[in-house]
Each structure stands twice: as C-alpha cells, then as structure tokens.
Amino acid sequence: MEVKIVNRSDNPLPAYETLFSAGMDIRAVMAQPVTIKPLERALIGTGLYIELPAGYEAQIRPRSGLATKKGVTVLNTPGTIDADYRGEIKVILVNLSNENYVVHHGDRIAQMIINKHERAQLVPVEKLSETERGAGGFGHTGTK
16 A cells, blocks of 8 residues: 655654564654653654545554653543645654653654545444443453
C-alpha cells in the first residue's frame, strides 16, 4: 500500500526499523530543545503530513524503550490520524518520570502504525443479547 507523505523537515522519512516491525519511528522537529518536566506534557511537531486512503487511519503510539527507560510516553495513546486530516502530525508527549526529559531535534519520539478500519452503523435497540460474561468488566475475571 502507498501513503503519500510530505516531509517538511530535514529528518529522514519514517521507516520500519526491522523486517517485521508494525510501526515506523517518527522524529521530533524543533528549532531548539524542549524540556518536559515531571508530569508535564508537550506538543511536539514532526514536520510530516500524510494522505491516507479512505478506510485507513494512522495511529501514533509510544516507543517502548522511551517509556521504559525514561518514563516518557504518548499521552493520547493511540493518537488517531484520520484519512481526511491534512495538517502536520504532532505528538503529545508526557513525562511520567521524576526527572526532566529533554527532547532534541531528530529524536525518535513515537511510532506510527497504519491500520484499516470499518465504519459502523449504529442500530438503536431496547435490549442486547445475553452472554455468559454479561456486564462483567474492569477485572471481573481476576488476575490469575
């Protein structure tokens, strides 16, 4: 599948880092470093603009190494980019650590995954079918 992309940065295009990677790393674009203090968030530009085919979305997800090693993640995970959006892809990073985190130009800050999706037609009814689970949720099956 082809996705049209405009790159208004000097960073390389997003790329799959291994043969079986689901996500492509995306990089920060900034004139100067940005410090994200503990429990603060920052909107970071990427300089990327995409045109997705109808029926597809791009999801912006955290990078596991950044989350594990630095406590920095994507706040609205997954962030969704709709097929009709033509603005710059931006990433909301949040620092969940106890130390400042500095984002530099070119840092790999998130990953982008392209997914096919369906549009649902909601049908109002008075009652739903019964299941064994029923309304059980939020851990009702236990932890073991």
